Amino acid sequence: MQSENNQEKSGKKYWRSLEELAESPDMLAKMKNEFPSGAAELEVTPGVDRRSFLGIIGASAAFAGMTTTGCIRKPREKILPYNKRPEDLVEGKPQYYASVGRFGGSVFGLLVTSYEGRPTKIDGNPSHPMSLGATNTFAQASVLDVYDPDRSQSVLQNGNAISSARMSMKALNKSLAEAAAKLKEIAGTGDKLALLIEAEPSPTLNSVIKNFKEQFPGVKVSIHDAAMRWNEAEALRLLGFKNAQLLTRLENADVIAAFDADPLGIEGDVVRNSKMFATKRRSVDENGTMSRVYVAEPAFTNTGAVADHRLSIRASAIGETLLALAAALAAQGVSLPQEIVTRGQQVVPTNASWIKALATDLRLNKGRSLLLVGQNQKAWIHGIAFAINDALSNVGNTLEVRTSVLPDAIPLSQLASLMKRGSIDTLVTVDANPVYTAPADLKFEELIKTLKFSLHLGYHADETALASTMHFPKSHFLEQWGDLVSTDGTAAIVQPVIEPLFASLSELSFLSGLMGVEKSSYDLVQSTWKSEASMNFESSWRRWLHDGVISSKVGNTLTDQPNFAGLSQQLTGIGASPVPTASQMELLLTLDRSVYDGRYANNAWLQEIPDTVTKLTWDNAVMVSPKTAKEKGIKTGDFVEITIQGGSQTKLKAAVFVVPGVAENTVAMALGYGRAGFNGRVSTGTGFNAYSLLTGDSHSALGVTVSKVPGTYELATTQEHGVSDYQYDTEVGAEALKTRGVMREVTLATFRNDPTLEKSFKKFELGKKENHRTLLWKQPNETRGNQWGMTIDLNSCTGCNACTAACQAENNISVVGKKRVLMSREMHWIRIDRYFTGNVDNPDSIQASFQPLACAHCETAPCEQVCPVAATVHGIEGTNDIAYNRCIGTRYCANNCPYKVRRFNYFNYSKENDEENPLYAMQKNPRVTVRFRGVIEKCSYCIQRVNAARIEAKVRGEEILQDGAVITACQQVCPTEAITFGNLADEVDSKVKQLKASPRNYAVLSELALLPRTTFLTKVRNTNPELEPSTQL
Amino acid sequence: METSVTLANLEERVDKRAPLVLGRETLSSVTDIVARPMEMATPNAWWICFLLALSGLGILGGSIAYLFWEGVGVWGLNNRVGWAWDITNFVFWVGIGHAGTLISAILFLFRQKWRTSINRAAEAMTIFAVICALIFPGIHVGRVWVAYWLFPIPNQMAMWPNFRSPLLWDVFAVSTYFTVSTLFWFVGLIPDIATFRDRSKGVRKFVYGLFALGWRGSHRHWLNYERAYLILAALSTPLVLSVHTIVSFDFATSQLPGWHATIFPPYFVAGAIFSGFAMVINLMIICRWVFKLEHLVTMRHFENMAKIILLTGSIVGYAYAMEFFIAWYSGNPYERYIFVSRATGPYAWAYWTMITCNVVIPQLFWVRKIRTNLWALFIISVFVNIGMWFERFVIIVTSLHRTFLPSSWAYFRPTIIDISTFIGSFGLFFTLFLLFIRFLPIVAIAEVKTVMPEADPHNHDNKEGAH
């Protein structure tokens, strides 16, 4: 399906025409012509088509009973054919390009869909080992960043654009040359020069930096990136591995213990981890076994949510708990370094039984277990974890030590102290945004302003850009050449899909430009890989681009024995940490699941994606557990003031969000919001800047005071929304859930004793089960060909939201904004319902479960019979269709939908979106109608993909589609393969057919005899019999 | 005092009590009494009320214009609660309308002579209420400009409406109801308009003459006329019952807990009559006082209406209780929960307002003193209408905001436009009603005459007019 890439030849002309376009004053107007020339027929010209289309409807109102399209002279539409059609481009047919990207500390392969040169969607590259076809929310949403109207569009000098006119590539290169000259003059040999980069594992970048060092021998290289695993690297250094990193192999792990770690959420190679983790969860169907997950964490993460046993424990206690675990293991005869064991014996753990059970489980699963520690934890804690993994001979099986591609560099804190001392007076920042993301106590903004000369390359005119002497616009990774290496050493080429919409530079061309070298990043990348090529470079280059993977791996696995001497020294003086109290609380700062470290703050999709656990959109908040909240007398929406004791008396006023699962007397806050220094039209006014509380290297601080201050703040959640009392609703909801068979969950033990699960589900069945499928009437037999159906495996779903993001990208779903989410008018077609179970007063008993829910395409859909104009009726292939243009908007169907999955366009959202962010329209998928004011919309089972596949099949002369011929957007993206879509009428059993035969298969609200085509696979918790199951299931 | 009142035994109890027309009124004096409001110089009170009503109408116009311009989003609705004030107001107004038809049609069939002096005003109220009601389903749709798709009109799309949808049944039921009520009302008006043709001069004479259709009291006409009137009454009776039944189908035929209930049709009809009569009382008390109709609209009329309110109010109360019982008895957790949450959840305040106004307060009518006291009558009737509006609100909103999946629970808050649209609809109603009392006979003159002793051809002890 990927088309052989040859931009170089065929693309060129087409791109240049785009380049002119980028320079022209009114680019949008031109884009309408240039871009979807063909797509003019494919209704995607920004706004226009839909608007004229609305016009048509509007006018037709005047002609009662007549056509909606005829009876008025339609607006004169133009067709603008290509001048020279690029090779292998067929108007209206998508093209797929392989590339690679770095998202939240993970590098994985991508497959970019593009229509007439517009990238419209990003998916995972199946042949890339770190992606295997899946992606995450960040990757899905990053396509929107290309069209971010606030992306930096010109060079800034001391924070002001050097010219008001639209910047041309020529002008940009000119000022780059000037900057280069100035840099040479000021920096000289670079003794006082520093280069600040992000943790980007790119060989070509490394070679460029090498050259940079040759030109400026004295230059200090520093890395500042939320994804940078300093503590892990430091720990490995202590153990004798230079410049190394860890690669997790969850596919081999039967017991996973995560301590304040989130391998399935935002830490490390999330996509691959999830893929591998899921194989050990879905296996419960094949051979009745599955992995067991223990999690000890201060606040809910995706990993914590899927845990079979979850300990709600404050961040500062992770170290001692690990020591205790080590001791417990030693007691069971596992040989560990003496220093660790003795330390461990001194600790008096609060959860001895839990630790003992875990120890036993780990020991029994030697070599098949894995202990993980979060990146916020200190180096020595990582060291202990490694020691334990080593003792359990997990290293090599579930864990690998690999050489890192990153250049060795100093952390930001050291750079800052150098700057303070004045031993740095020139700074070149690439991509990083330290002014916003640096710890508050570094006062980085002041520091950077003291410098003689500072350069910045960034995608946005962000805080650092404004503070620096000069800022240069960076191109999106879909607009530039480059290369990236994954943790497992897989290298891939970053290949452009579109010419930069605005004059901008890649890191490579920027740095080489500063060295006065006129070299295109394309040549730089090629020269890096010349050596790798087997015989004919040109052909292997093409193959690499086509596959999206470079045949040979970079770096290697380190197998030499760790040396614990260094670690042992670190442990001296380590003991039990002080326990936080209501007056002296513990602060926990986490990376955000929507905006990461703030870099996605201007991405409307991500801002509106409901957080996995809190379901919070457009904001972050101070999260406290219900117990603590009750004690402190604060509730959701209240304002509190957080004060860091000691050193810098930093304060922050922020709103409270009460949510179960947060450790006692801990306040947790996500970073990346409240970017006062950057006024993006999306990011402005969202959340509170938690960086102002970040001091030192650690993301958790002890002894902070939290005091209620007057005033309240409205937090927009997509669950329990708008309710007067959040607590009331979560609790009543959880209570109600016990009697409703909506979210079904059993323990593995129960499942084994009751393989059909009939006994376990008895309490949920209303009336006789056999009646749930019997109807009073005879269904009309219109059904022929494929019969579409879907199963969603609740056992592997980690609630990561990737499906929601993918669906939004695929189906042109509008963003509605905070005000309307508050009114519960969000438009997501697939939402992930989060349910808590357990007793709010006992944090350890709290568990969360996820249920992705979209239209279930009921065979006896209640929505259909109530529509007065037959706008939503059944398709012959068992889909519940909506003809948007037939809908008159009574909302009766939405009312009558028991799953509440129908969404109404209360305003002309898509039009508003286009007016607010003029470029967004270019992302629209031409195969899906853009909805307009006053119509209902909902999941269509990606009917556009179904139709495309059917048409292709019919053209080939086939009737029935093979299993896998149609993959829905949510299924394609799902990193845990929880979603399966396929043909139920398949003779040879399709995957979905088999899954529906599983005893775990159940229909939500089956007693209503809706015969939904989407059913769910029961969640199974593999609880340890030695421990009380956290909740009675 | 009597313990139960049924329409059947109402008549002879009532006849024992008081004549239908008080004082020494003659045929022509009756005409004069009714004619007074139309022939007297416009009272200032009328002008003040009319201006108030007009400004209300203006608010309605403004709100609707804004709604059309911006979209349905200007209301507080959301993806969980897709209907709220819009449909509440619709059901509320349709309900109000029912009393009119009940008085004119059903009481007519039951030969309830006492209806004659109030049925004209009541019918007018019906028509105006139904006009107000018709607005809401009209403007609540997302794309008003294609609302005509609701009617089976041949079109290039070869598409037809879906006759399985209760909403489409509504379209037919309510529009039929409106048409038939209007015809019924006009037929009743013909002889009286003729009366005014013969009383008035100039333009008025011409206009009345136009609408009198040349009525000359011919008894050959009366023969067909009475038969047609009787049949219309006979048709309207099942019609009025069907209309609110079908309105209740909007909810009953869905499968939402709190909506899906077989008890709805009778319960809705009772509720409609309940609120309708309350409205009639309010209106008649005012008209009677302003236009000195004490001799035609007697306390006996009010007392009868009060009794009907008492009866229907109790029926409604019974329905509320029965809903709870069924919910519990069904053993269906969803049903059980929705009713518990109505009484205890976020909307408990609305629920208890409803109970107080609809079930508790009307019980005061057991006391004769209260049901014969105009002030009490007026205030209690107002409460009844508040209660009935809340009944619809409770049914629609509380059911929608707590459906099957706890994840989809939400809360509805009205916006200023919700409120202004509702208030505006009263403006429309009173504008029409004030015009009516100014230009048309608010009492059916010919009918009142038939219930006077003079009307009986065999009444020989009456010497009136004999020489």
Place this chain on the structure above:
Amino acid sequence: MTPIFPKWTNHIPTVVAVGAPVVLVSVVLFVWYFFSPKWTDVGYSPKQPVAFSHQLHAGQMGMDCRYCHSTVERAAFAAIPPTETCMGCHSMVQAKSPKLQLVRDSYKTGEPIEWVKVHMLPDHAHFNHSIHVNSGVNCASCHGRIDQMKVVGQAQPLSMGWCLECHRNPTPNLVPKNQVTNLGYNPAKEGYDPEKDPHRLRGVNPPQHCSGCHY
């Protein structure tokens, strides 16, 4: 005294009783005919920037439709040929003709020629050329005898009802695959029976459900 209304007014009811239905029927018929796409859309033939004659190219010279509209068998949309296609011949043929000035300019400057769209479907109706062509629906079924048009005009209403007519009974519009671009081909006259066509691998069953075209 004299009555309000003169005697003749008594005839009004009769007149109305007879007249009203007549008026009503004629209004319906008027709307039925004049408001339908058959009247409003058919025959729309705007002036094009370049006076390209299909009659000449497709008709007299007998060029195959697919020579220019090359994507029609592969894609949803039958692409208007890029300028280079025109120049393929016209760099030699009529190389100097003033009629072709615009084409030559476009070829030089790279600015596309702004053709005016003739066959416009609403945005929410997804029509796919490839499946129709591959099912053996003759171009003329929807576009009429393009090969006889000097200036292209809309030949069919392209209304939903019109689409459905064929989707409910496609047979009359089916021709042998190799006759699809033969606009003159008349299956009825040729006695063509799709059932018996050996080259057809599958029966033609066009969708009639909403999501067949609207999504």
Place this chain on the structure above:
Amino acid sequence: MSQKQDLYGVLAEFSSASEIYHACEKVRDKGFTHWDAHTPFPVHGLEKAMGLKPSKIPWIVLALGLSGATGGMTLQWWINTQAYPLVISGKPYFSWQAFVPVTFELGVLLGAFGAVFGMLFLNRLPMWYHSLFRSQRFERVTDDKFFISIEARDPKFDATATSKMLTELGATHVELVEQ
């Protein structure tokens, strides 16, 4: 004679329901055919006194009502099974149960039309001009007076004799009315 031509008939005024009742009985017995009674309100039983046949309205209503109902059901059947059969909630195409309400409403609607327009038709209304409107006194027919009119075209009619008869029957006033 010409005078006879433009004479409509004789109009007699009575002042109470009972009087006109008895007067009508007499006129009926005299065998007049083209005559009528005019009253401000339907006087109970006067049709007997006048010997009128029962109204035909019910038959008209029945006919129209039935056609309305059948039409309604037929329309729905045609749309759902012939015009464009659609699978809706997996219900049968012709789910007649759902079609009852509309059928009923259409029946009632046409029935009501039958009643109203049937009545107007049988009464030959609207008839804005009528000879009786020439009489000044006749204006009170819609207030409190009762009238009997006997038309000149009645074979038994004789201007003087008929007027005399009516006076004897107790008419308080008798006048001749022109065409």
